[in-house]
Amino acid sequence: MAKNESGPADIVPASGHERSTDVVLGTAVVSPDAFPDPGLPPHRLRVVDTDPKAAKKAERVVYALFYLSIVGSVFAVFAYMFFALDPNDLNSVRLNNLYIGLGITLSLLAIGIAAVHWGKAVMADHESVDERHPTRGSEETRARAIEIFKEADAESGFSRRSLIRNGLIASLVAFPLPAIALFRGLAPMDVDPNNELKHTMWEKGLRLTRDPSGLPIKASDLTIGSAFQVIPEGLADLPPHERLDAKAKAAVILVRMKPEELNWTSAERESWSYQGIVAYSKICTHVGCPVALYEQQTHHLLCPCHQSQFDLENECKVIFGPAARPLPQLPITVDSEGYLVAARGFDQPVGPSFWERLN
Amino acid sequence: MRNKTSRSARRSGRRGPLASIVLIALGLAATGGAYVAFSSVSATASIDLSSPAVIDEGSKLFAANCATCHGMQAQGTANGPSLIGVGSAAVDFQVGTGRMPMQAQGPQALKKPVQFTAEQTSALAAYVSSLAPGPSIPTQTQLENGNVSNGGELFRINCAMCHNVAGAGGALTEGKFAPVLKGVAAVHVYEAMLTGPQNMPVFNDLNLTPDEKKDIIAYLAYNEANPSPGGLELGSLGPVSEGLFLWIFGLGSIVALTVWITAKSN
Structure with missing residues (x-):
């Protein structure tokens, strides 16, 4: 191989015949006009190599940056200590975060820039050539490697003692099983997840209440064009964790339209509404975002995540976007005091598809 | 000359030229002061919406500017809805924010420079509210001293899905959008909740009580008074604008850094 030394005298146009003495003619395609090796460009001195003042300056810049990094670290500590958090002022939290972040940024960035500048401007600068060795081992080494494998197999009996070998493979396969069992333990305790996904809090006679106060809603509270964000009665009194779990499934949007604007496929579906008041699950059937962007004039419900649109005039059927099913409707009626109540629970699981959902 | 005039003024009991300058200055100050008071508080603070003169004035303005689309008796036409029963709050919102008179039919009436003076807006509101009872313009006390934290919770439940959690607005379907809430007068926010303009749902007093409306207004005011301390909010639009940035x-700066790291020092 030609050495990579600079100088045009060394550069010989590489012709296939000179380079490939060990290649049998006819097995390799070697271009006769291969690109000549340009060698290395001539060494160029840097400013810091010729001007001692510039060298001094580069040195100063590097250590100044390291000290600046220390300033940044100290600043971050002081920012944490002295930009105290005032519980009554949200801005104090933001300022605290901002200054800590600026301090840490300064400390890391200055180290990085200083290190690069050190390497580029202060450290010695000369080109050198590292020859690349062939990656293929010699024939003896390769033959010896195969021999070692064979010896190891003969001495350990890996091929011969099949019971031991199969035992090893089986034990390795069994080893990750406890992890799978442990992950199963992350599922809700003592409940059937399938059942959890299929049922919400809604049941016959449960009042529709306002989110977040939990106050019941009278049919007369809704005027044409009204939209209420609704949770089932009792949800507001649950402990916080359970409340969120229940709300994630049971959230409902309640709107009032002119009864003549509602088109129904059956008299039974019509009976699920009350004088133009309809209640639909707010959980998108695509991936479960809350669908609450209600347009009062067009009666469209828009999901903000993937732009699925549901038409309230036609039983919330999908008119645009990736959702596959209409939003489930909550059958409603009024109780003896005029409050809106659920006539029954949802007739199908709310929200996105899951494995065991049958349609 | 001046002495003579003032002497003769004293004698005749007439005003001198200086007095008229003072009078003009007083008159200007009074008008300006009244205007400031007028525009800063509420357009209706000093106008009686039930007075027949105001209603009459309003009906003339209505016939000249609104009747083409809304009909001579505000009964509505193919081009515009009936205004019977929408109340003074709807008129004050639509006209007071410049949405009405509408420039062109489109997905949504856009906010534009206000076309009427505060008095004319009030007169129109008086006329429309005289047709049938409807939601009326809130008083100043209905807009002040709300509970910010409760307002924030209500805003996130009822408003944030369209208007964005920071009130920065958002897109709806087919060219419609929920407008930015920054810089909107408290009275207009209240009226919008009360009347549900265009595609916004109605939040009547039985859905969001007057106190809750006040809280939401307080939350919006708090948001506006406490901008991002970094100074660059990127429209408060969340992941879209922040990701693009x-x-x-x-x-860009990572590319610039790699170019710098690999370039030979000069």
């Missing part, structure tokens, strides 16, 4: 400037 990082793609362009974050990745």
